[in-house]
Amino acid sequence: MSPASASIRQRLLALGEPCAAQPAADWQGDIALPAELERFYREVGPLDCTLESAGNPFFLPSLARLWQRQAGYRWHGISGERLSGWQDDWLVVADQGADPFILETGSGRILFDLHGGRGWDPAPCFDDLWQMAASLACFGEVWSGAGEDILLDDCSVAPRYRQQLVGELQPILGSRQRAEDLADEFGW
Incomplete structure (x- = not known):
């Protein structure tokens, strides 16, 4: 493997x-x-x-x-x-x-x-x-680790969790811009 x-x-x-x-x-x-x-x-x-x-x-x-x-x-x-x-x-x-x-x-x-x-x-x-699966797992990890305070009152993702997600996606995707774009695509 x-x-x-x-x-x-x-x-x-x-x-x-x-x-x-x-x-x-x-x-x-x-x-x-x-x-x-x-x-x-x-x-x-x-x-x-x-x-x-x-x-x-x-x-x-x-x-x-x-x-x-x-x-x-x-x-x-x-x-x-x-x-x-x-x-x-x-x-x-x-x-x-x-x-x-x-x-x-x-x-x-x-x-x-x-x-x-x-x-x-x-x-x-x-x-x-592999990049897809690693990235989707990253979304799941940040979501599950954040707990109930992940969403703000307007149901948007709290900025600190978005930044955490982007930071964790960056090495998987190879650039901060791709990580930001992916977070945007999926409502983060």
């Missing part, structure tokens, strides 16, 4: 979120399991992890449930009909209130978009699965 994977798994476990190595045989998809996704689930292995944050929590499904989580994005959830506008090399690997984090399998990048619009136009959000 790589040091990055071990660190992310430890962070998720410390938040009380289950993780375990998941074999490629758990994949239920109609397409081949991308190698980086196979490695991520073997090494980090989130098992339906819910990470609290400002707004809706982040959700990282288990490998066994990952393919069914494509419903509503890749295909219609009731009819099963393939939906137009969804690229063949996109896989939803996490979400926040149905807003998808999308693995672009050709590049390994994680894209993000809001659901319910007029089609999909996701923007790059993370360099890879």
